[in-house]
Amino acid sequence: MTEIKVVVPNKLGIHARPAALIVRAAVEFVSDVWVESPADKVNAKSIMGVMTLAASGGTEIVVSADGSDEAEAVEVVAEVIRSGFGEEMI
Amino acid sequence: MLDRYPDPEVFSVGVMYEQLRKRLQLEDMTDTWGYDRMVVSPDISRPGLCLSGYTYKFMHDRIQIFGETEITLLNQLSPLERQAAVKTVFSFPVVCSIVTKGLSPPEELVSASRSSGSALFVSPLDTTPLIHDLTDFFSEVFAPHVSLHGTLVDVYGEGLLVMGRSAIGKSEAVLGLVERGHRLVADDLVRVRKTGNRLIGSGDAMLGFHMEIRGIGFVNIAELFGVGSIKEMQSVDLVVRLFDTDLNDEADRSGLEDKHMSILGVGVPMVEIPVLPGRNITLLLEVAAMMNIQAKDTGSTSAERLNRKLIARMGRKRLRE
Structure with a gap:
C-alpha cells in the first residue's frame, strides 16, 4: 500500500470533468486505487464514486493504491490532481 | 411530399414527368420527344421576352413556363409571326416547356417544340401555384x-x-x-x-x-x-x-x-x-x-x-x- 497526500488546487473542485480525468488515469493501472477525502474513501476507477466525494477546492485528498504498480499509480493520479485539471486555480 | 427524390445525375425530363405527372396533372403534347434531356437547374424561366425577340440571357437550360401572358402574346400574332416567335425560343436547346392554366398551345408551338426534340406539357394548374410546386420539388432534388x-x-x-x-x-x-x-x-x-x-x-x-x-x-x-x-x-x-x-x-x-x-x-x-x-x-x-x-x-x-x-x-x- 502506497499513499500520497494532495490538495485539490482548482477553484471548482472535483466536479464531473476532473472526476473523469482522475478515473481515466486510474484505470491505466492494475492496482486498486482509491481517493479519500476527510469524509469518504472511494474507488478511483469509479466516476460516480469520485464525484460523490464532492471535494471542493482546498480539500485535502489522500491517493492510495494497492497492487503491483501501486507506486506509479499513486504518483500519476496525484499528479493529475496537483495539475488542477487545466482549470482556474484557487 | 414524395417518398424519395431522384438523383440529380439521372434527373431527365422523362424522370421529372414520371414524378410530377400526377401532382401537376401534366399532359404530354409531344409524345415522349425530349424525355432524355437533362434537367440541370432548379430554376424556371418565363420565355415571354424571348418570344418577342429579345434573346439576350435567355435561360434555355431551365424549364420554360408558358403562362397566360405568353400564350396570349402568341395568339395575337399572325401565323407567320407566331412561327418566327416560337422558332426564336426553340433555336435554343430548351429543356422542356409547360403550358399552364390548361390553355391550349398554338399548333406552331407544339410542332416547333417537337421538331427541336424538346418536350411540351400542359397542366391545368394556375401559373403561380405550379411554379411554387415545381421549385419546391426542384430544390429538394438539387439539394446538396x-x-x-x-x-x-x-x-x-x-x-x-x-x-x-x-x-x-x-x-x-x-x-x-x-x-x-x-x-x-x-x-x-x-x-x-x-x-x-x-x-x-x-x-x-x-x-x-x-x-x-x-x-x-x-x-x-x-x-x-x-x-x-x-x-x-x-x-x-x-x-x-x-x-x-x-x-x-x-x-x-x-x-x-x-x-x-x-x-x-x-x-x-x-x-x-x-x-x-x-x-x-x-x-x-x-x-x-x-x-x-x-x-x-x-x-x-x-x-x-x-x-x-x-x-x-x-x-x-x-x-x-
Whole structure:
C-alpha cells in the first residue's frame, strides 16, 4: 500500500470533468486505487464514486493504491490532481 | 411530399414527368420527344421576352413556363409571326416547356417544340401555384447531398445515424431497435440531403428496406416486421459512432464533452460508444436517442445538470467549513 497526500488546487473542485480525468488515469493501472477525502474513501476507477466525494477546492485528498504498480499509480493520479485539471486555480 | 427524390445525375425530363405527372396533372403534347434531356437547374424561366425577340440571357437550360401572358402574346400574332416567335425560343436547346392554366398551345408551338426534340406539357394548374410546386420539388432534388456508410433509424422520432467500421455490429444493433418497435430508414448506405439547415436521410431505392445480417443474409424488414417498422425519410439528429476498444478506454466517461460531426457543413451532435463484449448496444442507442431528445427539450444534458448539482453542493460545503 502506497499513499500520497494532495490538495485539490482548482477553484471548482472535483466536479464531473476532473472526476473523469482522475478515473481515466486510474484505470491505466492494475492496482486498486482509491481517493479519500476527510469524509469518504472511494474507488478511483469509479466516476460516480469520485464525484460523490464532492471535494471542493482546498480539500485535502489522500491517493492510495494497492497492487503491483501501486507506486506509479499513486504518483500519476496525484499528479493529475496537483495539475488542477487545466482549470482556474484557487 | 414524395417518398424519395431522384438523383440529380439521372434527373431527365422523362424522370421529372414520371414524378410530377400526377401532382401537376401534366399532359404530354409531344409524345415522349425530349424525355432524355437533362434537367440541370432548379430554376424556371418565363420565355415571354424571348418570344418577342429579345434573346439576350435567355435561360434555355431551365424549364420554360408558358403562362397566360405568353400564350396570349402568341395568339395575337399572325401565323407567320407566331412561327418566327416560337422558332426564336426553340433555336435554343430548351429543356422542356409547360403550358399552364390548361390553355391550349398554338399548333406552331407544339410542332416547333417537337421538331427541336424538346418536350411540351400542359397542366391545368394556375401559373403561380405550379411554379411554387415545381421549385419546391426542384430544390429538394438539387439539394446538396452525400452518401454515407452507416445505418439510419428513427428512435422516438429522433434520427440516429449509426456509424463505425464494417462488421462492428451496426446492423445487428439497429435490428434490435426495430424489434423494439423503432423504424428503419436505411441500412448500410444512407443518402443525406441538406435542405435549409436540416439534414434529411433516406435509403437507396433499389436496396429498399433490406438489411444484411451476417450469418442470415438479406432481411426484408418491411416484410418481416411490417410497415410500422420502416420509414422513408428522417432527419439526422444524432450521430452514434461505434468503435472498438480494449479496456483502456479513450471514451468520454462523463458525457460532458460536446462532440459534433459535420455533415454537408451542418454540425450534428455525436456520441461515441465503445463496443465491448456484453454491452447491449441496442439499449445504449435507445438511451442515446432519448437523452438527445431530453437535451433539446431542456437545453442541457443530464451530465451538465448533474455537474451543476455537484458544484453547488461543493459550494455549500465550503460555506459551512
